[in-house]
Amino acid sequence: MDVHHITTSPKILFSKVRKIVPPMLEKFHKGQHGRVAVIGGSLDYTGAPYFSSMASARLGCDMSHVICERSAATVIKSYSPNLMVHPLLPSSESVKDPSSIDALKLASPIVAMLSRLHALVVGPGLGRDGVTLKVVTEVLKEARSRSIPFVLDADGLLLVTEQPDLVKGYKECILTPNVNEFSRLAKALNIEVPSMAQIESDSGDKTSEKPKPGPHDVISNGVTSIINDVVGGLKRSGGQGDTLTGSLGTLLAWRAAYHNGLWDSGEEDNQKEAQSKQDIQAELESSDKRMSPATTLLLAAWAGSGITRECSRRAFEAKGRSMQASDLTDEVHESFLELIGEPEQSKMHL
DSSP, X not given: OOOEEOOOOHHHHHHHHHHTSOOOOTTOOTTTTOEEEEEOOOXXXXXXXXXXXXXXXXXXXXXXXXXXXXXXXHHHHHHOTTSEEEEEEOOTTTSSOTTSOXXXXXXXXXXXXGGGOSEEEEOTTOOOOHHHHHHHHHHHHHHHHTTOOEEEOTHHHHHHHHOGGGTTTOSSEEEOOOHHHHHHHHHHTTOOOOOHHHHHHTTTTSOSOOOOSSOOEEEEOSSEEEEEOOOOOSOOOTTHHHHHHHHHHHHHHHHHHHHTTXXXXXXXXXXXXXXXXHHHHHHHXXXXXXXXXXXXXXXXXXXXXXXXXXXXXXHHHHHGGGOOHHHXXXXXXXXXXXXXXXXXXXXXXX
């Protein structure tokens, strides 16, 4: 697999991310800044969907939903009145005969919500119940048929490992695997993955902006990659990845608003869809051309990584070893302001 590394500086990249952030204008009404649903939450796992949906809300989406299993709903509702919690996910415990179900019919209440949503986050606290996974599979198929963007994490990635066709060729999704999950996905898809050294060496002497020593994230669409080396914290508490997925949900909703022309970005129309690394890099370095969907998807994934790493750094600086996932939630807005900042049109009204 031939993957080329983007060499645009982080400062320019964050300025381009700001382009897809809807400004705060009086003309907008409730929901236009994003309606995001997290699909997850089961008897044993109620924290993950909460952290994901709260990160989505704190970043700035207007309406943050959680679609969960019935036994998890009351618990998640008790965490925050700001979330809209829907106990629509069936499980083996809630159906009469788990061995014989109509998954599409069971998925219909969730499918009925899709027209009201801009993006989905699938996986946080989902669990591995057979009935639940079959129903979520049907939801993903329907979301894909409607070109609704989605983020897959945790047990949502398990579905892709077992059924690669769920995402194969779909250009409106982001997968967020850790190292082990990535290895399993690559094996399932029969993909040869380049080493980190190969990715870094691809930049050659083209730029002085090279990854700093230490851990960093690689964001790739299979053709082009961007390395995110925003400094993070040193504590690896459970639940930090949920800040990533929730942030990505909001960024995908904003990206949809950008491409739907919700506001005048002041950019010239761009008739060409970015296909190659050179196309994407040219769009990222242009100051006046609208970006195409391939570029904004890569950029949204990169920005979500950066926000999460900055949240981790801030939370660790404040709490040290005692840092927990909820501490990242509290840092989402300030991290957004530090890395991306409000669009100029917002500043005129603030």
